[in-house]
Amino acid sequence: MIEIKDLHKSYQMGSNSLHVLKGINFSVKEGELVAIMGSSGSGKSTLLNILGMLDEADSGSYFLDNLPIKNLNEKIAARYRNKFLGFIFQSFNLINYKNALDNVAMPLYYQGIKRKERTDKALHYLEKVGLADWATHLPNELSGGQKQRVAIARALASEPKVLLADEPTGALDTKTSYEVLELIQGINDEGKTILIVTHEEDIAHMTKRIVNLKDGIIINDGTVKQVRANSYV
């Protein structure tokens, strides 16, 4: 599903350049649940942003579902993001003047789906994350866990090939984190490919594979025995 070869990325910080990714080789097969770990500054978020086409690599190749991702203009990048990827952010990034249902329906609007169908579909995914009753609530009327579940529903709504989660539990307490992870595991069980960036060991061990990043290179990449989140609850 994802094929990355010799990926480099550096940032210009004033006069010095900061080499963040120093040759990443990495591939993900369909249906995998991968955790990308590393201390802050290890380049894990940068890697995720490149995977998410929010950012571009300096060199190296990236294939998503056998499609070369390079030299994208804004328009194509936007279309690919909409078609292939679902994002889950640490700070949820919901649009705060739109209710839960409208937030979930947003990617569908950009796919050009009619309002009626959009609403039906969005409601279906809100049901899936257990928030159908909260459909008309604004984000600031929801708890952190609920917001993240709305965000997950939004990421799922466009039926992407890959879900990318950047510290999805970073702003949540442990109990809520596990509830969110339980949801993510359930989605993975249905066959969705999911990448999670995290620096929490317990969260990482709820995935099926851990990739360890340090100073811009992968130091460790191996499968782990998945801990089911519901065993904690």
Next chain:
Amino acid sequence: MFNIERWQEIFDTIRKNKLRTFLTGLSVASGIFILVILLGVGQGMQNGISQEFEGDASNSIWVWTRPTSVEYKGLNPGRFFSMTNEDFDFIHKTNEEVIEYESSRVRIWGAVISYKKESGNYRIEGIHPGFQFIENQSMVSGRFINQQDINEKNKIVAIGNKVKEALFKNDEDPLGKYIRLNDIPFKVVGVYTDKGGEREEEQVSVPSTTAQQVFNRGQTISNLSYTLKPEKDFETAVAKSEEFVATITSYLKNKHIIAPTDERAIGIGNSLEQAKRFYNLIFMIKAFFWWVGVCTIIAGVVGVSNIMLIIVKERTKEIGIRKAIGALPSSIIGMILHEAIFVTAIAGFTGLIFGLILLEVVGPMIETDFISSPSVNFNVAITTVFILIIAGAIAGFFPAWRAAKIKPIVALRDE
């Protein structure tokens, strides 16, 4: 533009951001409102001042001669010349369609006028029947000089009220009596008054042909006076009178061998010129109002673009989110512009309507000499609204374009 989904999205956004929308709208609406009021007052002042002038309708033109000032065709400067009956007849023939009243004048200054034992020094005017209307004289008794008197060179005279009072004591009726002008008897046929004042009544009028013959003036005349037919509006009247003046000036110069460059030889008094100066003043006032209005619009546009910048700044994160979930740059620009144009259009028309209502309601109540029925040209107002909308769209485009260029990653990091 006619995408219903887009409209729903816009209405959603507007409904959820009432204050922001209201403030944008307010600056646009007040700009248009002020412009409409200013234009209305400007128009009102023009109407008022025009009325003041059109009430008088003093469109009289006087022509007199002075010594030449430019050497021409071997003739020295400083040469005296006189207009003749031929000139008067020629101008009459060639300008018949514009002339309302006309009169040539033969003036005899300080003539001795006597009746029985009373006498005094008065001016004699040898004139045509039209003179009565040009000078706005009205008869107290009897009649004025008529065309038959001119043709037959009758020795008759119409006298000013002051002359009558001085010569005819004890309320004697002057009609039919003979008075002596420089010792030549003339029969009094009428007495007139002149609103122009006492000086205008201290004169007597005789047929111009009679004056030329009796007082040895040959064919010469002292000056010409005309009024022109009224025109449907002031501008046309001014234009016609200027055209008329130009025609007779060039004719007279040609006829009397005067250099075309000689500004002195032929004197022209045009009462419309005076009025025209006021028109220029009004024009300046209107231009000033326009200028203020345009500045107001510019301020409105700057206000709109400012607000657009703030809106885009405020929505940076939202735009980032939209882009992350697949919004095309063009749809971001479209969304922001569409909203901006919609809000400016609604606000612009609201301001326009309020301005027009105010002019309509308050306008008729204003009753001063210098402002009357203030109104505004609807097309001009509509045009300014569209200009504002277009300017607002252009002003909104650059922030929108920049917003579309924002990398979603940067926008999302912006906490």
